[in-house]
Amino acid sequence: xxxxxxxxxxxxxxxxxxxxxxxxxxxxxxxxxxxxxxxxxxxxxxxxxxxxxxxxxxxxxxxxxxxxxxxxxxxxxxxxxxxxxxxxxxxxxxxxxxxxxxxxxxxxxxxxxxxxxxxxxxxxxxxxxxxxxxxxxxxxxxxxxxxxxxxxxxxxxxxxxxxxxxxxxxxxxxxxxxxxxxxxxxxxxxxxxxxxxxxxxxxxxxxxxxxxxxxxxxxxxxxxxxxxxxxxxxxxxxxxxxxxxxxxxxxxxxxxxxxxxxxxxxxxxxx
Numbered sequence: 001x002x003x004x005x006x007x008x009x010x011x012x013x014x015x016x017x018x019x020x021x022x023x024x025x026x027x028x029x030x031x032x033x034x035x036x037x038x039x040x041x042x043x044x045x046x047x048x049x050x051x052x053x054x055x056x057x058x059x060x061x062x063x064x065x066x067x068x069x070x071x072x073x074x075x076x077x078x079x080x081x082x083x084x085x086x087x088x089x090x091x092x093x094x095x096x097x098x099x100x101x102x103x104x105x106x107x108x109x110x111x112x113x114x115x116x117x118x119x120x121x122x123x124x125x126x127x128x129x130x131x132x133x134x135x136x137x138x139x140x141x142x143x144x145x146x147x148x149x150x151x152x153x154x155x156x157x158x159x160x161x162x163x164x165x166x167x168x169x170x171x172x173x174x175x176x177x178x179x180x181x182x183x184x185x186x187x188x189x190x191x192x193x194x195x196x197x198x199x200x201x202x203x204x205x206x207x208x209x210x211x212x213x214x215x216x217x218x219x220x221x222x223x224x225x226x227x228x229x230x231x232x233x234x235x236x237x238x239x240x241x242x243x244x245x246x247x248x249x250x251x252x253x254x255x256x257x258x259x260x261x262x263x264x265x266x267x268x269x270x271x
Contacts, residue, residue, distance in 0.1 A: 004066075006057050008080045014052060014109065018087050021099055032102055032156040039166030041065050043100060046169040050074045052096035056084050059100060061096055067255040072147040074098075091161075102156040106172035108145070114143030114266040115170070117260055118190070120181060120210035120216040122228050123149045124249055130252035131163020139256040141264030144172040148181050149225075182231050190214050193230045194224050206236065206259040215256050220246050 007014060021033045028074060031051065032120075034043050042052065045068060052075045055061040062074070084093055104149050111118055119137050124130055130150065137145055152160065155173045176184070185192055191209075193201070194216040206213075216232055218224030238255055247255075257264070 004055065004061070004076045005187070006080055006098070006252045007083055009055075011084065012083075012085060014054075014077070015083060015087060016041075017051070017095075017099060018054070028214060029101050029154055029156060030102055030138045032161070033158060034057055034100055034166065035064060035095050035097045035158070037065060037160070038100055039161055039164075040096055041068060042166035043073065043098070043161075043169050044068045044072055046166070048169050049101045051099045051101065052077065054079055055096045057081055057231045059095045061185070064095065072264045087263045091186070094232075102154065103169060105155070106174045108146070108174055108176060108180065110172045111144045111146075111174065112188065115212060116141050116143030116264040117212060117257070118142065118146065118214045119253060119257070120142050120146045120148065120185075120214060120228070121150065121249070122178070122216060122224050123219045123222060124217065125149075125151050125219065127152070127157070127159040129248065129250045131160055132156070132163070133165040134160075134171075134173065135167045136250070136254045136257055138167045140254075140261045141266075141268055142156035142171065142260075143264075143267075144174065146176055148176055148178050148182050148228075150175065170240075177227065178227055182227060184222050184271055185214055186231065192216060193234045193236050194229050195237070195239060195256065196223065196229065197246075199235035201234055201236045203236070203238055203255055203259045206256065209260075210263060211260050213260075215253070215260075217249050217253055217256075218255055 021031050034040055053069050055078045057078045057080050119142055157169050160168055192214040216224055216228050
């Protein structure tokens with residue numbers, strides 16, 4: 001495998017492209033910076049369309065990333081250290097990064113084509129929690145996530161990409177209004193379950209349900225909205241020490257998805 005070329009001139013068009021994509025004030029986000037080895041590798045494997053992938057001249061890129069880029073025909077170059085210092089003046093300098101085109105936003109209708117459970121996050125705004133749930137949902141076979149009132153304008157948010165380690169592109173993640181989500185799931189006929197402190201069902205009951213379900217979670221602070229609680233067919237609780245106030249929402253989602261893992265993994269397409 002040939003060694004990547006090194007960018008040594010500030011006038012190289014790639015340098016300005018990198019600077020532009022790191023600006024926080026962009027009104028229209030068509031490209032995104034994806035940083036660090038694992039998110040990059042996962043994004044490449046997920047089929048994200050990259051313009052170019054970069055490394056730093058003094059830090060060799062791993063062979064598996066180079067091989068994945070070569071397989072997908074993604075150009076790879078290195079930045080000279082002096083150029084990298086100019087580009088990332090006020091930010092932590094990543095050892096590897098790429099500029100990718102923002103994929104088409106997923107829609108609620110896209111979820112109908114899948115077979116695994118769906119996770120709905122109602123009012124969950126902490127990006128770290130959302131990212132952790134994305135990773136867990138993908139690993140345990142969920143087919144998609146719906147974000148309601150998350151304050152995110154796009155799933156190609158650099159914070160979410162980092163928090164999910166790049167898995168944000170590996171399954172459909174839909175940004176929807178509460179009304180849109182409620183209408184969709186009411187029309188779909190899917191069995192809906194909302195997680196509450198005093199639910200009628202427990203995690204153990206989920207393991208015996210052999211049909212696709214919608215798992216709804218609210219924020220730790222306020223719980224699910226009245227609209228979702230009122231629309232859900234059933235309520236579920238996680239047994240816990242009564243002296244504990246609550247579980248982190250990402251932990252709750254992980255426990256629930258683990259209770260459904262045998263059913264969901266069995267529905268995944270075979271490679």
